[in-house]
Structures are given as structure tokens and as C-alpha cells.
Amino acid sequence: xTATAHLDTAARPxxxxxxxxxxxxxGKPAWIVAMVLGFIAFWPVGLALxxxxxxSNRMFSKSCTRHRNAYAHGFHAMRxxxxxxxxxxxxxxxxxxxxxxxxxxxxxxxxxxxRDKAEFDQFMEERSxxxxxxxxxxxxxx
Numbered sequence: 001x002t003a004t005a006h007l008d009t010a011a012r013p014x015x016x017x018x019x020x021x022x023x024x025x026x027g028k029p030a031w032i033v034a035m036v037l038g039f040i041a042f043w044p045v046g047l048a049l050x051x052x053x054x055x056s057n058r059m060f061s062k063s064c065t066r067h068r069n070a071y072a073h074g075f076h077a078m079r080x081x082x083x084x085x086x087x088x089x090x091x092x093x094x095x096x097x098x099x100x101x102x103x104x105x106x107x108x109x110x111x112x113x114x115r116d117k118a119e120f121d122q123f124m125e126e127r128s129x130x131x132x133x134x135x136x137x138x139x140x141x142x
Contacts, residue, residue, distance in 0.1 A: 024058075031058055 013021070023030045031053055039046030052058075080087050 028058065 023034060031049070035046050035049040035053065037046075038049045081090075
């Protein structure tokens with residue numbers, strides 16, 4: 001996926017995300033109405049909405065403003081500006097950052113593998129040393 005395609009998909013969220021943002025814009029009463037309508041229409045839908053509201057902390061928070069602001073900032077950053085030069089620069093910068101993140105994740109994976117190998121080598125050394133120590137103790141005791 002190219003950076004430009006990634007920008008286009010991020011600028012147009014799916015219908016579930018749009019519905020969530022629409023409900024967040026109207027606050028907790030809209031979520032409660034949606035949940036009640038879900039229970040009336042088909043009880044598993046209402047139950048799923050209730051579980052989601054509890055899981056996402058929409059049920060017990062003062063308002064949905066916190067969620068609305070988080071989504072607005074995330075999608076605003078990915079929206080094309082209309083300036084082709086700036087959009088190309090932004091796409092290149094995002095691609096470079098993604099490449100750097102991939103390189104860093106690869107580096108961390110190599111570190112984990114090196115640590116695992118060192119621990120395994122230490123285990124094998126201790127394991128091979130234990131039978132030799134027992135053999136030496138037996139020969140000295142006899």
C-alpha cells in the first residue's frame with residue numbers, strides 16, 4: 001500500500017467509524033438511544049453496544065468529547081490538503097517514518113534473538129557442566 005493510498009483510506013473512515021464519530025458528536029444520550037433501539041430491534045445488537053460502551057469507557061465517562069477529539073485529530077492529520085507539493089512531501093515523510101519504524105522493529109527482533117541465543121547457550125553450558133561435576137564427584141568419592 002502506498003502512502004497516498006494510506007492517506008486516502010484514513011481520510012475516509014469506514015461506516016462503523018463514521019457511525020461512532022456521529023454518536024460521539026451527539027454525546028452519551030445518543031449512545032444510550034442507539035443501545036435501546038438495538039435491544040428493541042435485535043437484542044444481541046443492544047448487548048453488543050452496551051458491551052462496547054462499557055469497554056470504551058463511554059458509559060461511565062462524563063461525556064464523549066474526549067473520544068470525539070481523539071478521532072478528529074487523527075483523521076485531520078491524514079486528510080489531503082489540496083496542495084500537491086505538500087501532500088507529496090507529507091506522503092514521503094510518512095513513508096520514511098514507516099521505514100524507520102520497520103528498521104527499528106527489525107533491530108529489536110535481532111536483539112531479542114541475540115538475548116535468547118545467549119540465554120540458551122548459558123543453559124546448555126550449565127547443563128553440560130552438571131554431568132561432568134557429578135562424574136568428578138563420583139570418582140573422588142570412590
